[in-house]
Amino acid sequence: MVAAGNAIDKHEQYKRVFAHFDEDGDGKISGSELRRCVAAIGRELTEEEAEAAVGFSDSDGDGLLDLEDFVRLVEAGEEEERVKDLKEAFKMYAxxxxxxxxxxxxxxxxxxxxxxxxxxxxxxxxxxxxxxxxxxxxxxxxxxxxxxxxx
CATH class of the missing domain: 1.10.238.10 (EF-hand)
Incomplete structure (x- = not known):
């Protein structure tokens, strides 16, 4: 039951972040809005990288990310970071x-x-x-x- 509560909390956090970076309020995040989102957490994303990320995650082909596309993109990034951390830990143990x-x-x-x-x-x-x-x-x-x- 705690896990379900955490999943809901996390989804609510994603919704708030999404709404914050959806500057024009259209319910979609463009490549430029995604770049600002990434910059806000101290990372840099080129225009080409942002467009590629949007293209990869865009489920309806409109060139923009809706909330669900955004969540999938963020979670994929989190998983990539988790695997990177696990690889470092594995190297230490091996x-x-x-x-x-x-x-x-x-x-x-x-x-x-x-x-x-x-x-x-x-x-x-x-x-x-x-x-x-x-x-x-x-x-x-x-x-x-x-x-x-x-x-």
């Missing part, structure tokens, strides 16, 4: 895994990272933790398995 490139989280690399975080675990305990999310049964976590674990 570093020094001894697999020739740090592309897997092994019991040894997990034990090392948990130790750095002040959490003492044996290699066996780390192996059990990994086994819970080790979908291919190789005894280690690749990035896709790590994403499932962090969901």
């Amino acid at each position: 570093a020094g895994a001894g697999d020739g490139g740090g592309v897997l989280i092994t019991p040894r690399s997990l034990k090392r990272m948990l130790s750095r975080l002040g959490m003492r675990r044996s290699a066996t305990e780390c192996g059990v933790m990994i086994a819970e999310f080790d979908l291919d049964g190789d005894g280690a976590l690749d990035f896709d398995e790590f994403k499932v674990m962090m969901s």
Whole structure:
């Protein structure tokens, strides 16, 4: 029930942001309005990038974003940022895994990272933790398995 409340709150926030940047009040956001929206959060978007983002997200082909298009665009950006953060975390846990490139989280690399975080675990305990999310049964976590674990 809390999750549903949070979803409603988030949708209301999107509506308020959308209304704020819908400068002409037509219920649509143009590429230039999107650029101002992005600038307001401290990022820069070129005119070409804004038009491409609108074109990608525009569901009715009018060259503008309605509220639902805007929500999908924002959520896609949030997901992209989340995956970027997960990749960084994955690299930290996989570093020094001894697999020739740090592309897997092994019991040894997990034990090392948990130790750095002040959490003492044996290699066996780390192996059990990994086994819970080790979908291919190789005894280690690749990035896709790590994403499932962090969901």
